[in-house]
Every structure is written in structure tokens, then in C-alpha cells.
Amino acid sequence: MVVLANPVLDQISLIKSPDSGDNLPSIPTIDLSSPNSPEAIVRACKEFGFFKVTNHGVSMDLVEKIEAEAVKFFALPLLDKEKSGPSNPFGYGSKKIGLNGDVGWLEYLLLAVGSEPFSESSLAFLRDPSSSSFRSALVEYVLSMRKLVCQVLELMADGLQLKQRDTISKLLQGSECDEIFRLNHYPPCPLLQGFNCGLTGFGEHTDPQIVSVLRSNGTSGLQIALKDGRWVSVPSDREAFFINVGDSLQVLTNGRFRSVKHRVIANSLKSRVSMIYFGGPPVAQRIAPLPQLMEEGEQSLYKDFTWGEYKRAAYKSRLGDYRLGPFEL
Numbered sequence: 034m035v036v037l038a039n040p041v042l043d044q045i046s047l048i049k050s051p052d053s054g055d056n057l058p059s060i061p062t063i064d065l066s067s068p069n070s071p072e073a074i075v076r077a078c079k080e081f082g083f084f085k086v087t088n089h090g091v092s093m094d095l096v097e098k099i100e101a102e103a104v105k106f107f108a109l110p111l112l113d114k115e116k117s118g119p120s121n122p123f124g125y126g127s128k129k130i131g132l133n134g135d136v137g138w139l140e141y142l143l144l145a146v147g148s149e150p151f152s153e154s155s156l157a158f159l160r161d162p163s164s165s166s167f168r169s170a171l172v173e174y175v176l177s178m179r180k181l182v183c184q185v186l187e188l189m190a191d192g193l194q195l196k197q198r199d200t201i202s203k204l205l206q207g208s209e210c211d212e213i214f215r216l217n218h219y220p221p222c223p224l225l226q227g228f229n230c231g232l233t234g235f236g237e238h239t240d241p242q243i244v245s246v247l248r249s250n251g252t253s254g255l256q257i258a259l260k261d262g263r264w265v266s267v268p269s270d271r272e273a274f275f276i277n278v279g280d281s282l283q284v285l286t287n288g289r290f291r292s293v294k295h296r297v298i299a300n301s302l303k304s305r306v307s308m309i310y311f312g313g314p315p316v317a318q319r320i321a322p323l324p325q326l327m328e329e330g331e332q333s334l335y336k337d338f339t340w341g342e343y344k345r346a347a348y349k350s351r352l353g354d355y356r357l358g359p360f361e362l
């Protein structure tokens with residue numbers, strides 16, 4: 034057991050480094066321009082609930098612009114950053130994740146997107162004229178994420194042999210969609226250098242939405258849990274995006290796809306900056322297995338609920354809780 038004489042770290046859990054990757058599978062990579070991508074996406078969603086996409090068509094200049102703005106924002110004095118918060122859940126947050134006692138070695142900016150992206154933001158800093166170039170980059174980024182998610186979900190529908198390609202993607206279109214954008218900054222934690230463990234950056238959890246699209250700088254730290262419970266480190270790739278299956282997509286596929294458990298371990302030497310787009314449907318959207326997917330006599334594994342109901346319950350839960358449990362039949 035490692036004891037660190039530093040009160041700031043007191044409440045944040047240490048995680049033993051996973052065993053070396055010898056017998057661990059590698060993260061599936063899907064080339065979106067390949068004719069085999071529909072089947073490969075479905076395979077990855079069933080086995081991992083997670084995959085990396087390349088040839089995605091998203092401008093790297095735009096991604097780097099957001100990253101640079103994020104770095105600039107997180108370098109501001111704490112008091113200035115706190116003017117954008119406190120996170121409740123939206124705004125600037127440091128170490129506290131959500132409202133129910135979770136903590137991690139990170140700071141973040143959590144933003145509700147809204148139908149006209151970021152135009153009605155309650156956050157003063159986003160309305161400030163000095164943030165206009167950050168805001169316009171964020172708008173452009175969200176539009177790119179909508180396009181990417183639509184492409185991935187249509188390929189997914191092809192792979193599932195759904196007649197209508199937009200069966201899943203349409204749940205994330207239209208002005209009522211519940212999208213969130215998050216910037217996370219994990220400062221380095223030199224105190225842990227040389228130990229066989231890491232400090233929790235973002236504790237293990239699944240994302241409640243349909244899908245999340247993650248991009249990070251060149252610092253690793255993200256890990257996903259395999260079906261058998263072993264953790265695998267995800268090698269960082271600045272040029273790629275990582276797609277997470279969320280709880281809602283697990284339900285839509287009646288458990289065929291798995292909502293991936295993931296976590297972030299803070300790096301001892303380098304900061305990690307990640308940006309995540311969370312795609313949620315309108316709050317009134319019913320989340321239930323897609324009838325087109327159900328085989329004869331197959332029963333739903335879940336109670337009927339709306340995204341609004343699920344989200345409300347999720348936000349009352351702790352990060353690591355099994356949120357789908359109360360909705361199972």
C-alpha cells in the first residue's frame with residue numbers, strides 16, 4: 034500500500050497499474066472509408082463497446098484549435114476559471130465530479146450544447162466577446178461531431194441489417210437533442226512517479242447517453258474494461274476519435290452492444306487534455322429495444338423509460354454505480 038503525505042490527494046483513489054498488455058486484445062480500429070466498416074463496427078460494439086475511428090473527415094486544424102483554447106482556459110488563474118462555474122453540473126469544475134461525492138485528479142469544463150450550439154449558454158465566459166473565437170470553434174466542432182456520429186450510426190445500422198439507415202442516427206438529430214460537450218484536463222501528478230500505481234483521474238463508469246466521441250492529446254491514461262473485467266490501456270492517438278457505446282445504446286440493442294466501462298489514470302509526467310461529445314436523444318425519447326432488431330419471442334431486458342427519466346436517475350447516482358440495474362426486468 035502506498036501512503037502519500039499530501040492532503041490534496043487524500044480522497045482520490047489510487048489504482049494499481051494493470052498487468053502488461055501481453056495477452057490483452059488491442060482496441061478495434063475502424064477505417065470509416067472501408068467497405069467492411071459496418072460489420073467491423075457491430076463486432077466492436079458487441080465485444081468491446083468501444084472502438085477507434087480513422088478516416089473520419091474531421092478537420093485536425095479544428096481539433097487543434099479547440100485543444101489550444103482548452104489549454105489557454107485551464108492555464109487561467111483559478112478565480113477566473115471559477116467565474117465559469119461552479120459546475121452544477123455545467124461549468125468549470127475541479128476534482129469534484131458530479132454532485133454525489135465523486136472526486137478525481139482533473140479539472141474540466143462541462144457545457145450543455147443546446148439547439149443553437151452554445152448560443153443560450155448560462156456560462157458568462159461563453160457569452161463574453163473575448164471568448165468569441167473559442168465559441169465559434171466549439172460550434173464548428175459540435176457540428177462536425179453531429180456529422181461524424183450520424184455517419185457512424187448509419188454504418189452501425191447497415192451492420193445490424195436495419196432497413197432504415199437512420200433508425201439510430203435520427204435519435205440524435207433535431208433541435209431537441211440532449212448533447213453535452215466536455216473538456217477535461219488531467220494535470221501531471223509527479224508524486225506518483227516510479228510507483229506501480231496511478232491516481233484516479235476519472236473513476237470507472239459507463240456513459241449514460243447513446244454514444245460518446247472522445248479525442249485526446251498525445252497523453253495516454255484512458256482504460257477500458259473487457260467483458261472479463263480486465264482493464265486495457267487505450268494508446269492515445271491525437272488524430273483519431275474513440276467511440277464509446279453508452280447505456281442507452283445497450284438498451285436500444287437489447288443488450289447486444291455493451292456500454293463500455295472506462296476510467297482515466299492521471300499521468301505522472303504529462304498533462305492529458307481530452308474533449309468528449311456526448312450524444313443524448315430528446316428528453317421525451319423512449320429508450321427501448323428497437324423492434325426491428327428483436328427476434329421472434331425475444332423479450333425486452335429492460336423496463337420502459339424515457340431518456341429524461343434515465344438521465345434524472347443517472348445524475349442522482351455515483352460515478353461507478355451500475356445505473357442500468359434499476360431499469361432491468
Ligand SMILES: C=C1C[C@]23C[C@@]1(O)CC[C@H]2[C@@]12CC[C@H](O)[C@@](C)(C(=O)O1)[C@H]2[C@@H]3C(=O)O
Binds near residue numbers: 130132239347349
Ligand atoms: C457522478 C456523476 C457524474 C456524471 C453524473 C453522475 O451522477 C453519474 C454519470 C456521470 C457522467 C459520466 C459521463 C459524462 O462525463 C457525464 C457528463 C454524464 O452525462 O454522466 C458525467 C456526469 C457529470 O460529470 O456530471
Ligand SMILES: O=C(O)CCC(=O)C(=O)O
Binds near residue numbers: 249295297309
Ligand atoms: O477524459 C477522458 O479521457 C475520459 C473522460 C470520460 O470518460 C468522461 O468524461 O465521461
Ligand SMILES: [Fe+2]
Binds near residue numbers: 238239240295
Ligand atoms: Fe466517460
